[in-house]
Amino acid sequence: MLKQAKIVILAMAVVLMATAAFAAPKVEIKIRAEKAKITVAKDGTKSTKMVLAKNFAPGEVIHYIVLYRNTGSEDATNAVISDPIPQGTVYIPGSASETGEVSFSIDGGKSFNRPALLTYQTRGEKRVASPEEYTNIRWVINRIPAGAQGKVSFQVKVK
Amino acid sequence: MKLQQSWKLPGKGWGAAIAALVVGSALAAGQAEAALPGTAGNAIVRNTITVNYADAKGNGQPTVSSSVDVTVNTVAATPTIISPIAGSPGSTDGTGATAPYTFSVRTNSNGPGTVALSVGDCTATANNCIAPSNMSVSTTTPTEQYASFYLGATTFDPNGNGSILGAAQNIAANGTITIAVPADGGIAGTSDTGGTHSLPDTTTINGLTVNDTVYITDGTTAYGPFIVQAVSDPAVPATTTNNAVPAGSLTLKNASSTTAIPTFTPQVGWQIVESKTVNVTTYQGIIPVASANGTGTWYTQLTAAMAGATAANSPIAQATAHLGRISISKYVRNVTHSAMTGSNPIAVTFNSTSNTYYGTGVTGNPGDVLEYLAVLSDDGTGNSQAVYATDVAPTYSALVTGSSYGTGSGNVFAMAKIGTATTGTEVSLSTTGSGQANIAYGKTTTSGSTTTMYYNFGTGASNTFPTGGGGTLTPGQTGYVIYQVKIN
Structure with missing residues (x-):
């Protein structure tokens, strides 16, 4: 009888360990575009509501909202959310959400830095890049715990 | 167009900064952008965002991405009337005599749309036109006559024009230029003549098709005319990398076989706009002899409007009517x-x-x-x-x-x-x-x-x-x- 029980316990231990080896993070991401809609009440007070939008006129502002979550069983580490500034738009300075570490690129994503450190040489002069020159934006989030979710966002203006 | 933006110093914590930013930039219907619009109507703005991450041990996990497309609107703009380009004002003699004029109308929009036409019988001070019963309007299309026509327009795409943007262009007589323009997202090939024909989408881009007369403009100066020689309008792919939707292209030829186009240096946002000609025939009605002079002067004014944006100060064609006394x-x-x-x-x-x-x-x-x-x-x-x-x-x-x-x-x-x-x-x-x-x-x-x-x-x-x-x-x-x- 005892001999049998040992075997069973060992088998269970093996099964348990196998399950533990499959723990992993699973990050999902979803982006949407919104527009600020201003409604004026009868008494003149204005209220702003964000609505999903599919059409924008040149000069209008697109609010990009990005939801992410970790549906895995383990924490995700060193998550880098990266987004090229869409063609035909220009980044609106200061509009990026301060999630983790936000930085920008002016060389198509080869390198990223904080705005004050984005410099380049022109005519022997070192110049700080202006937001119109940003080509990419990214957020680096050290850890997304299993089961956690979050949001990043930024705005661009349609040229 | 008003753009209001309130700045807020980014604070720590997620989501705090977003709620405080209020941006209002609604364009009223019919309002034209004073400055160059920049992006063609119907252009697709695509945003594909990716996440790369690792597990707890630092092993890289598969990349995940999400994408959203928005479409740029066509903004109505006041058209430009060039004219009269043919038909001398001349003079008429007697009730029923006709005077023909040819006007040219050019769109200033960033996308295709209908321009409505009307003619008026005016005084010398303009803007005082009445719809007369003794005038008619016809377009140059031989087989159809309209009180409106459809004009195409697009812009220089930021991609694919690398050798042209910022470089002086000298187009000789009969010379050509090929320009990358945003794909129009597969809008129905709309009629080039204003009727109900449809053209295959691949041969029309934003209402521009082969044999259209177009100008290249920075919003102030129009260079041309050019004739469209070739059109390429790719379908928008389901996914793209680096957020750049493939552009289409237009090949334009200098309409003149004798004169070069004045040098121009295109920038992102410059437009390519269509123009069409309108024939106006005016009929002399009965002119009451009120003044002491033996001649009467009558004025024909063409107006063109796109979605309520009316061309200002349409030129007036002036004719002298001979009167008996x-x-x-x-x-x-x-x-x-x-x-x-x-x-x-x-x-x-x-x-x-x-x-x-x-x-x-x-x-x-x-x-x-x-x-x-x-x-x-x-x-x-x-x-x-x-x-x-x-x-x-x-x-x-x-x-x-x-x-x-x-x-x-x-x-x-x-x-x-x-x-x-x-x-x-x-x-x-x-x-x-x-x-x-x-x-x-x-x-x-x-x-x-x-x-x-x-x-x-x-x-x-x-x-x-x-x-x-x-x-x-x-x-x-x-x-x-x-x-x-x-x-x-």
Whole structure:
């Protein structure tokens, strides 16, 4: 009888360990575009509501909202959310959400830095890049715990 | 377009910064962007965002991404009217005469749309046009006529124009240029002629297709015209990398075979816009002669509007309408006592005899025969039509009639001619109505003691009385008529 029980316990231990080896993070991401809609009440007070939008006129502002979550069983580490500034738009300075570490690129994503450190040489002069020159934006989030979710966002203006 | 933005220093914590930023930038319908729009209507703005991450041990996990597309709107803009490009203002003569003009209309929008046309009959100060009943509008399309047409427009794409943007372009006579333009997202190939035809989407991009006339513009100066030689409009792929939707392209050829296009340096946001020609035919209606001048001026103004944005200060085509104007003068002489003269004399020949008549001062005794002379002249710049005159014998006198003028008993009461004081075929006019074609007809009617004389003058005059028988006198043509009365 005892001999049998040992075997069973060992088998269970093996099964348990196998399950533990499959723990992993699973990050999902979803982006949407919104527009600020201003409604004026009868008494003149204005209220702003964000609505999903599919059409924008040149000069209008697109609010990009990005939801992410970790549906895995383990924490995700060193998550880098990266987004090229869409063609035909220009980044609106200061509009990026301060999630983790936000930085920008002016060389198509080869390198990223904080705005004050984005410099380049022109005519022997070192110049700080202006937001119109940003080509990419990214957020680096050290850890997304299993089961956690979050949001990043930024705005661009349609040229 | 107003863009309001309130800045907030980014604070720690997720989501705090977003709620505080209020941006309002709604464009009212029909408002045009004062500055260059920059992006073509129907262009797809695609955003593909990716996440790379690792597990707890630092092992890289598969990349995950999400994408969203938005479409750029076409913003209506006021069109530009160039004109008239053909058809001299010229002059017209007479009701029903036509004056043709050709205008050219160019869109200033960032995308395709309908431009509505109308014509007005205006005053010289413009903006005072009424829809006239005597004008018509037609486009140059031979088989169809519209009061509107569809014009295409797009912009230089930021991608694919690397060798052109920022570089001076010199397009020779017959020279070509190929420009990358945003794909139009597969909008239905809309009619190039404004009707209900449809063109395959791959041959039309934002309403531009082969053989369209287009200009390259920075919003202020338009370079061209060019003729579209080739169009490429790719379908938008389901996924793309680095957020760049593949662009289409247009190949344009300088429409002139003799003149180069002035040098231009295109930038991102410059537009390629279509223009079409409009033929306007105006018909001269009846112009009331109110002024002292012999000419009238009439104005044709074309207006073009896109979604309520009306082209300002449409050029006015001005035409001179020749108007007829009749002046009439009356003179008299005393036949019985020729020594009783007056002042303001004129010598006119009838019956081979030259007699002098006077404008004022002639007197007569009872029993004297006075001979009146009426001189009618068209001293306008155009024809006078339906010319007829009436006259009555003065009080205390009676019309003299005879078998021929001034003799015997009968009913010839007047003589008339068209010509000069000394020339012209002379016609006898009888009280019952007679005359000669293209010179004059006359008749009298008596009511109580009043005898009224009727005269119809000129080309096409007829023996129709009292009205409806008048003919046409051309500028400078003069008619003379003499009749006699006897003082009671």
